[in-house]
Amino acid sequence: LNIVVGDRGLAERFYFEEGLGCARDPAKPGGAAQPRGTMWANLGWQQFHLAEAASDDPPQAVRGAIGLALPRASEAADRLERLSADVGADVVEVHRHDAQAASFTVRCPWGNVFHCYDADTYSAVDVVHSSATSSSAPPLEAASAAPDAPPPPPPPKMAAIHAGRDASLAVRGGPGIRYVLVRCRDARAVADAYRTRLGQLVTTTATDEDAPAYDVVAAGVGPAHLVFETAPDDPDADTLMAGVHACVYVDDFAATYTDLEDLVFTNPRFKHLDTCDTLDEALRSRTFRFAFPDAPNLEHETRSLLHNSFLKRVHYDGPP
Numbered sequence: 171l172n173i174v175v176g177d178r179g180l181a182e183r184f185y186f187e188e189g190l191g192c193a194r195d196p197a198k199p200g201g202a203a204q205p206r207g208t209m210w211a212n213l214g215w216q217q218f219h220l221a222e223a224a225s226d227d228p229p230q231a232v233r234g235a236i237g238l239a240l241p242r243a244s245e246a247a248d249r250l251e252r253l254s255a256d257v258g259a260d261v262v263e264v265h266r267h268d269a270q271a272a273s274f275t276v277r278c279p280w281g282n283v284f285h286c287y288d289a290d291t292y293s294a295v296d297v298v299h300s301s302a303t304s305s306s307a308p309p310l311e312a313a314s315a316a317p318d319a320p321p322p323p324p325p326p327k328m329a330a331i332h333a334g335r336d337a338s339l340a341v342r343g344g345p346g347i348r349y350v351l352v353r354c355r356d357a358r359a360v361a362d363a364y365r366t367r368l369g370q371l372v373t374t375t376a377t378d379e380d381a382p383a384y385d386v387v388a389a390g391v392g393p394a395h396l397v398f399e400t401a402p403d404d405p406d407a408d409t410l411m412a413g414v415h416a417c418v419y420v421d422d423f424a425a426t427y428t429d430l431e432d433l434v435f436t437n438p439r440f441k442h443l444d445t446c447d448t449l450d451e452a453l454r455s456r457t458f459r460f461a462f463p464d465a466p467n468l469e470h471e472t473r474s475l476l477h478n479s480f481l482k483r484v485h486y487d488g489p490p
Contacts, residue, residue: 171236171347172219172415172471176229176280178209181220184262184278185211188253190238190286191246191489192218212486213238214289214346216394227439230414231281233407233467234351234399239340241488243288247274249489281410287339287348341394345486349395350416351384352468353407357398359464361385364396367429367462368420389418398465408467413439415459415469423474427452433460437469 175181182200185192194200195210195217211218223229240246247266254262263277272291276284324330339348354360364370364387371388387396396416415437420426427434427449434452436445437459445451446458456474461467473480 171217171350172221172417173232173282174221174223174227174230174413176223178205178222180257180261180279182209183253183257184250185209185218185220187249187490189246189250189262190276190284191240191249193486193488195485212484213240214341214344214486215484216341216347217484218347227413229280229410230412231278231407231410232283232350232352232414233404233411234353234397235275235283235285236347237285237339237349237351238287239289239345239348240286241289241345243272243274243286243291244270246286246489247276250274250276289340289343289345345488347394349386349397350468351397351399352411352465353399353401353404354465355400355403356464357383357385357400360398360462361387363462363464368426389416396468411467413469414467415471417471417473419473419475419477419480421475423456423472423476424449424453426472427458430458430460433462434458435460 178200183189186194186200190211190213192211192213195212198204198208198210200209200220207222209220211220221227247264250262250264254264257279261279265275267273267275272288274286276286278284325333340346341348352360358374361372361374365372373386373388375384375386382399385398387398389396427446431449434446436447436451440459444455444457444459446455452458453474456477458472459469460472461469
């Protein structure tokens with residue numbers, strides 16, 4: 171996820187050792203080793219690319235929220251509360267959702283909201299262990315069985331390993347960027363675009379009149395999701411989000427480009443990296459960029475599976 175940040179020193183404090191606990195990528199670590207340019211903040215298998223603000227490239231904020239699975243989330247909450255006390259609650263704002271801080275929300279100095287969950291508490295490990303060692307029969311059915319009836323056979327190994335995995339808030343059983351929630355004018359229209367034009371799996375949450383409805387798009391391994399919520403127009407929030415982009419990979423690259431050609435554009439900010447005004451240009455860069463009209467401020471940096479960075483090893487050693 172690529173986001174422009176403001177004061178570089180404050181961004182380092184928020185994302186790295188004093189805050190969320192992301193790891194500094196050796197290629198672009200920030201600090202004294204890299205005093206200028208984009209920093210890479212690694213979390214599990216994923217990265218934040220923290221671009222440096224400029225006069226024509228102001229800090230950005232997702233119109234919605236970013237969901238993170240963190241190792242030892244209570245310690246991250248402690249660090250962020252200390253940072254908030256130092257820089258001011260109006261700069262870094264922290265809200266714990268429970269006494270153990272297994273989940274908390276923090277707002278960064280530039281308005282991005284992070285919903286944070288403990289990667290261990292919310293992982294599927296306990297669910298898998300329970301499924302592998304206990305009866306797979308529903309409790310009521312087990313209770314009504316004859317006293318001398320043999321227990322049902324255990325589930326196959328692969329079924330036990332994956333039991334509960336889809337409900338986990340961890341990413342591949344550990345830390346990572348779990349979801350990005352984007353508020354937009356018509357979440358259903360956005361979801362339909364992902365379904366019909368990209369063939370993505372879309373789930374609409376069941377809800378009642380008093381709760382918001384979400385359209386959830388499966389967008390990566392782990393799993394990771396894009397979540398869309400219908401909300402009233404907010405031009406100021408849309409302006410703050412302009413330019414935020416997520417890096418995604420697609421399998422049938424040329425066909426996907428052709429299917430989305432009416433939405434494809436070269437981002438002037440990144441012309442030194444890639445251009446995609448034609449399929450030939452996109453194939454040379456192994457990258458093209460697009461956005462759906464109903465979510466115009468969420469740019470997709472779309473890469474081929476033959477891209478040099480596909481499945482790259484991301485340096486991550488956890489928080490201090």
